Amino acid sequence: MTGMGRPEKPVNRTVPARAKLAEFLRERKARAGRTYEQMSETAGGMPSKATFERATSGSSVPSWETVSEFINMTITEEEVSTSALGSAYTCGLDLWIRARRATRAPYYVHKAPDPNLISTEADLLRDLRRQHVWAGYPTPGEMERMSGIGELPSSTTRRVIKGEILPVDPRQTIAFLKACYVVRPVDLAPWLFAAARAHAYLGAASKWDSAHQELLARIEKSQDQEEAAPAPSAS
Structure with a gap:
């Protein structure tokens, strides 16, 4: 039910991926037993009640900031007690990326690119562009804001997306990939190894190797720390 007590309109199912995101948000709201008005008031009016309502309509893809705040406003005691909140954000991000991919990508990519298949600079540029599409086609401005100051200028990102240039160094390559939601070191490593292969014939692979x-x-180091961590108590 909405804050006015009226039944909600059916989810717009024109784009299935968009509808799944809307359903995920509606289910969270129902479990939390909150109204859009209450959620907005708790959030200090940002996002607004209307923004929260639109996020669950299925008619458009909300911003990740709206989705993230929606999850914040619908946290349940069970999620806190079972440490399940992380999975809610992971699921929300996955659904959001899929919805963006379905509605914003300029062409369709059937699966995530495999950096292990990259051999040349042309391969690297092609798969960086495919990863960008797979991530839901974030705009250059969004990607710049996700990175550190000066690490990924929107003008550079725009040229990479167009296929005109490659990132200039490993740091910029990592920033581009992180802005495309390749975040974990274990997922970034194959890309850097691929970049070293792609630059090898130019004799410019040393910085990529490093x-x-x-x-x-x-x-x-991270794996060693995990292995050395004490096992949880069986009590």
């Missing part, structure tokens, strides 16, 4: 080795060292 970045790849640094990333592998971070992964190994």
Whole structure:
């Protein structure tokens, strides 16, 4: 039910991926037992009641900020007690990316690109562009805001997306990939290894090799720390 007590309109199912995101948000709201008005008031009016309502209509894809705040406003005691909140954000992000991919991508990519198949600079540029589409086609401005200051200028990102240039160095490549939701070191490592292969014939692979080795060292250190962590109590 809405804040006025009226039944909600049916979800717009024109785009199935968009409808699934709307249904996910409606289910969270129903479990939390909250109205859109209450959610907006708790959020300090941003997003507004109308913005929360539109997010569950299925007629458009809300911003990730709106989806994230929607999840914040519908956290249940069960999620807190079972440490399940992380999975709610993961699920929400996955549904949001799928909805964006279905409505904003300029062409359809059937699956995520595999960096292990990259051999040349042309391969690398093609698959960076495909990863951008797979991530739901974030705009250059969105990608710049997701990165550190000066790390990924929107003008550079725009040229990469158009297929005109490659990122200039490993740091910019990592920033581009993270803005396309390739975030974990274990997922970034194959891309850096691929970039080293792609640049090898130019004799410019050393900085890419170094970045790849640094990333592998971070992964190994993280794994060692996990193994060394004490096991949870059986009580």
